[in-house]
Amino acid sequence: MSAASKQTEDLVNVQVDGHWIQVKRGTRMIEACKQASAEVPHYCYHPKLSSPGNCRMCLVEMGMPPRPTPGQEAELDNDGHAKISWMPRPVIACANTVAEGMGIRTQSTLAKECREGVMEFLLINHPLDCPICDQAGECTLQEYSVEHGKGESRFLENKVKKPKNVDIGPRIRLDDERCVLCSRCVRFTQEIVDDDVLGFVDRGSHNVLTIHPDKPLANNYSLNTVDICPVGALTSNDFRFKMRVWFMRETKSICNGCARGCNILISSRENKIYRQTPRENNEVNSSWMCDSGRLNYHLLESDARLTDPMMKKGKSHETVDWPQAIRRTAEGLLKYKGDEVAIIASARMTNEELYLVRVLADTLETKNVDTLKCHGEGDDYLNHKDRRPNTNGAKAILKLRSPGSRVNSIKKGIESGSIKALLVYGENIESKGFDDGVLSKLKFLVSSHILANPTAKLSDIVLPGASYAEKRGSMINATGRLQLLNKAIEPPGNSRDDWEILQDLNCAMDGKDFIYELADLFSEMASVVPVLKGFTLSGIGEKGASVIETGETIPLLEREAQRVNQGLIVG
């Protein structure tokens, strides 16, 4: 059977650079080339946005088999496909879809000359800003000018001057001279976040990107325009001049700002985080994330970070070493029986930590275990109203039906004196209804947090933990997806990874076997917690795995799926 006759309803045969491949009907030519590992350079095309085809960088040579006259057989080539007759002019690969028998040449003289022409036009007025441009190193114009540029300019006239260093929003800076007019940012603000404030004005070589005179680019997703800008026209005020991109190490992790669990890349150098950018996951956050989540790493640099375990002495706290802090905590807790002890854990903790909390609660034989319910305002895009990243994990591991329901009874227990000792993890409960009057009734209060807060001030023992970027672990997001948190930097001072603190405490309480690896702890947990059955820590993978059916939908992804069905975007 010849290859040509293998055509099915869904697949079409396409020749890319001389090789025949089969791709789905309706695939854009640029995606077909990608599948054939033939890279087509482009600026304006983005799979999550509509394709206006205005940059002309993706021009390729295209051909179709000629329609035979009635009664005539199509002429076949050596592979058994109909012979292609090539079109004399190039077509854009981003907005055209493939057809049966189509041929695409990405490396022909015509295609190469087109790219060189487009590059020469783009570079005519482009400033020599690379040494001061934050995009340098991840700039497609830089990359393509190496691959497809001439190396020297034939342009003798004066360059067109355009506005530079323009303030267009609280988090964004615009440089019009660097802009290649690809319109990705314009389309993003129109199509994804419904905040139509960007647009092009003026004509010809004076054509510039500009902001609405009365409306700044201030929506909570504005920094995504910086990510999709192929050049350095839009740069982030937060990241501006902080670090060159080639110095940074990228760690694949997840955002802990809300229950969405957006996949992110944490960029750090020498134990300092410089930026967080979204990482594509079409089940969670598409290619986007909100600005507030993106900038929440600044909390880790707070002056209030706890760096040493501390014990109360008189009215103030004194620094102690870890063995002493753990021993005193264990001794303090063992004085009380069963339900005299309560634990308020946090849905900020990883599954592994919550599992160790569960083991601790079993050792203490207490049923007073709960997490706080922290709901804020979500939005119609990605932001979730649940402000804690691992509420579903807490539900599954601590066997909570509705988190926060036992908090009131714990509070009453403290007030009546039936609860004498309290362990607080990762939450400042002082601001959640447990005021000084309530907490001072306790005989023994231990808190673990990353920041010095009012709860820590009242605590007998303070255990400094690690933030989301300083530890490894797993979490389950609002849509029931198990995802992996990775360590980007070291926790400051003597503060430690939370699971190690909890494990030391567990060992001090009941002399249990020590677990050396987080992966072993996960496996132990997976054998006990039904929803995690069959998983290993390394088996979760970069993009996570769905473990719970929550029935929740993600508004932004719903709309994107709709647009994919309408054929507006590739997705």
Add this chain to the structure above:
Amino acid sequence: MAVIVERPKLSILEKFYFPAIMKGLRITLGHAIRILRRKKKVTMQYPEEKWDNNLPEHYRGAPALVTDEHGRERCVSCQLCEFICPPRAITIIPEEIPPEDQWSKVEKRPREFEIDMIRCIYCGMCEEVCPEQAIFLRKDYAISGYTRDEMVHNKKKLYEIGGVREGLVNKWNTLK
């Protein structure tokens, strides 16, 4: 493949090495007498005398930052020298030039620029990689200090050593 080198055939006189020793003694003694008669000088009286005037044009001494004839600090802290530096001697902290500054259109400059002269190997890669003609290897070679901190040249010191350099490309001057 091994190459076999033939030993040279020695004559009788050469095998009997006494004449060669005498020849050597004659040369040494000749130099000694000439120095004693102050006819020839072979030692440079460092540090009273210095190499400074005899250094070749391509001499690679301490790296330093330069300003141009308009008083603009050339460095825009692109951090390429920090990247290329083989012993990682360079540390740069960039900052934005405040809008009231005369050169605010350049946008970026180093807030701090440190070269650890204990680490520096005088390879000149920083000068070669610099896209702004801002860092040059000067003829200073005697870098010393009492502490390790003193051996770290900060921005102020680097501009002091570098001084003003004229006739460089001034691409920023035509901006805006």
